[in-house]
Amino acid sequence: MELTSLYYRLRSLTAYRPLLEQPVLRSAVSLLDHLSGGAGEPALDAWAEFCFQLEKAGAEGPGSWLLEQLRYCDAPWPRAVESGCSLPGGELSARRDLETFSALSALDSASLRQTLAALLPPEGRAAAEELPLWTSGPAFDFDTLSNWYRSHGAGPFARYRAFLWEDGQLLPVPRPDAPGSETLMGYRLQRAQVEANTRALLAGRLVNNVLLFGDSGTGKSATVKSLLSLPDSGDLRLIEIEKNSVAQMPQLIRSLGGRRQKFILFIDDLAFDQDDRTYGVLKTILEGGLEPRPANVAIYATSNRRNLVRQTFSDREGDEVDRGETIQEKTALADRFGLRIPYLGLAKAEYLSLVERLAAQADIQMPQEELFARAVRWDARHPGRSPRTAQQFIASLA
Numbered sequence: 001m002e003l004t005s006l007y008y009r010l011r012s013l014t015a016y017r018p019l020l021e022q023p024v025l026r027s028a029v030s031l032l033d034h035l036s037g038g039a040g041e042p043a044l045d046a047w048a049e050f051c052f053q054l055e056k057a058g059a060e061g062p063g064s065w066l067l068e069q070l071r072y073c074d075a076p077w078p079r080a081v082e083s084g085c086s087l088p089g090g091e092l093s094a095r096r097d098l099e100t101f102s103a104l105s106a107l108d109s110a111s112l113r114q115t116l117a118a119l120l121p122p123e124g125r126a127a128a129e130e131l132p133l134w135t136s137g138p139a140f141d142f143d144t145l146s147n148w149y150r151s152h153g154a155g156p157f158a159r160y161r162a163f164l165w166e167d168g169q170l171l172p173v174p175r176p177d178a179p180g181s182e183t184l185m186g187y188r189l190q191r192a193q194v195e196a197n198t199r200a201l202l203a204g205r206l207v208n209n210v211l212l213f214g215d216s217g218t219g220k221s222a223t224v225k226s227l228l229s230l231p232d233s234g235d236l237r238l239i240e241i242e243k244n245s246v247a248q249m250p251q252l253i254r255s256l257g258g259r260r261q262k263f264i265l266f267i268d269d270l271a272f273d274q275d276d277r278t279y280g281v282l283k284t285i286l287e288g289g290l291e292p293r294p295a296n297v298a299i300y301a302t303s304n305r306r307n308l309v310r311q312t313f314s315d316r317e318g319d320e321v322d323r324g325e326t327i328q329e330k331t332a333l334a335d336r337f338g339l340r341i342p343y344l345g346l347a348k349a350e351y352l353s354l355v356e357r358l359a360a361q362a363d364i365q366m367p368q369e370e371l372f373a374r375a376v377r378w379d380a381r382h383p384g385r386s387p388r389t390a391q392q393f394i395a396s397l398a
Contacts, residue, residue, distance in 0.1 A: 001103040007032040010104065015077040015094040016070065024053045024065050028104060035112065040119030044128060047116060051132045061135035063105030070101070070140065071148055074155025081149040083258050095142050102139040109133040153260045161228055163239045165265075168248045176238065178228035184219055185354055185387040190341045191223050194300075197339055198227050201262045201298050202236060208338030209286055209299040211270075217388025218343035220302035221268050240266045246278050249285055257294035267301040272333075279333050286336035301337070351375070351385040358394045366397070 001009070010020070010029050019025050027050040034043035059065035077094045080087040110133055117128040152158045162176030184191065194210060201207045212220040228238055241249060249265065256263050272279040286299065334340060346354065355375045356368065364371075378393040379385055 001100075003032055004036040006100070006103050006107075007036050009096075009100040013097050013100065015090060016073055016075055016097045016101075018073060018075050019066075019069055022069065024050070024057055024059070024062065027053050028062060035115060035119075038119055040116065040121075040124065043116050043119060044124065044131075047113075047128075047131055051134065054134060061105070061109075061137070062107070063101075063137050063139075064135070066101050066105060066140070067138065070098075070145060071152075072155060072159045078149050078154030081146050082154045082260055084150075091142075098140040098142055098145070105138060105140070106136055108136060157237055157259060157261050161237055163237070165239055165241045165245050165248070165252055167245060168251065170239070170252070176228060177225055178238075179222055179226045180229045181226050184222055184226060185358075185390070186346060186350065187219055187223070187343055190343060191226075193339065193341055194223055195227070195230060197298070198230065198233070198236070198264070201264070201296075202233060204262075204295070206295070207298050209336070210301070210339045210341065211334055211337035212300070212302045212341050212343055213305065213334070214343030215345045215384045215386055216304050217384060217386035218345070219387055220343050224264070224266050224268075224300050224302065227264065235261050237261045237263045238266055239263060240268065243267070243270070243278075247281050249281070250291075253285065253293060253297055254291070256297050259296060261296065263297045265297065265299045267299070270301040270303045271305050283333050283336055286333075299337075303334075346385040346387075348376075348385065351379065351390060354387060354390045355393060358390055359397070362394050362397075364394065364397050 007029065010025070010032065013020055020029070027046060031043060031046035031050050034040075034046050054061065054065060057065055059068070077087055077090045080090055113128060113131055113133065116131070117125045120128055149158075156163075156170070156172055160172040160174060162173040162178070164171040164173060181191065181195075190212070194212070197207050197210055212223060214220065225238070227233065228236060230236070239252070241252075246267065252265070267282075285293065352372050352375060355371065359366065359371055374397075375390075375393055378396070379389060382389050382392070
């Protein structure tokens with residue numbers, strides 16, 4: 001494709017137009033503009049910028065960069081293919097854009113460099129001849145890319161499995177903390193319930209929202225994060241919600257409907273002050289309003305409090321006429337979770353058994369009687385018998 005034609009084809013991208021906002025493609029358009037217009041010195045600057053952006057992106061050429069971007073582009077056409085919907089004119093636009101990208105990918109940088117050198121005065125040609133080259137290829141196949149969207153989805157949810165929801169924005173977590181189930185200690189029955197509910201979600205069945213409540217350090221949060229390590233859970237996505245972002249959850253939930261992936265919205269250490277009205281938003285989400293929650297979304301929360309909303313004695317002794325109803329409203333939020341799983345402190349025998357196992361793993365050589373006696377003394381000085389307490393005790397012996 002002739003350089004001027006390629007320049008105008010890139011300027012008129014439709015199906016993949018968001019890619020024009022990326023620095024690599026912006027610099028490629030600028031380079032083609034100056035080369036086709038015979039502007040040598042601006043083309044020299046544009047070439048250097050283009051190569052810099054490719055290097056910054058870790059790409060050997062525009063083709064390899066485009067392949068990565070096309071797979072994870074969050075645009076209407078890839079989304080339509082993912083969900084199996086038809087988009088009027090979408091296929092025609094996508095095919096045209098892919099032809100354009102194939103032409104860009106096929107550019108011979110050595111020949112282009114000669115073209116650039118010819119546009120410069122003699123004293124500038126030496127600099128042009130030393131410019132770095134890039135690798136050509138590959139071409140882009142419409143059917144192959146469409147099958148990718150059907151199998152993996154589109155956009156950031158095809159690329160990442162964990163996210164943070166902060167201030168109304170979705171931030172990917174490239175390397176999430178997802179412990180394997182074999183590293184979790186105790187509470188097998190509780191974890192089995194959480195895993196069963198999650199597998200039902202992955203199977204597309206109706207599931208409950210889940211509340212894991214109980215003592216600190218018992219592994220509630222680790223249980224939820226470990227779900228990303230479940231076998232055959234490739235379609236599962238975990239989105240951690242900041243407490244101050246709960247009010248924006250309806251916006252997030254609305255955007256997840258129709259996706260091929262299954263989503264757990266995870267609220268860690270959930271608790272509300274008595275004057276915090278945010279819990280009303282969460283209650284509406286849990287019990288369902290006029291706009292139903294999508295079937296591919298479930299809410300999992302952890303809390304050290306069974307009722308989630310803090311109360312004071314003055315709440316129960318105040319002069320409000322409908323005081324009982326007010327108290328009931330504040331304690332009813334936890335009841336909106338269909339599955340409520342207690343994580344209580346370990347019994348003494350369970351605690352000592354766990355200590356013994358952790359000591360063996362840490363290769364701590366100590367008579368059992370002494371080990372248990374020191375573990376009991378440690379427990380007396382630290383609140384709650386939990387896996388965290390046991391780990392801290394073993395760390396104190398190292």
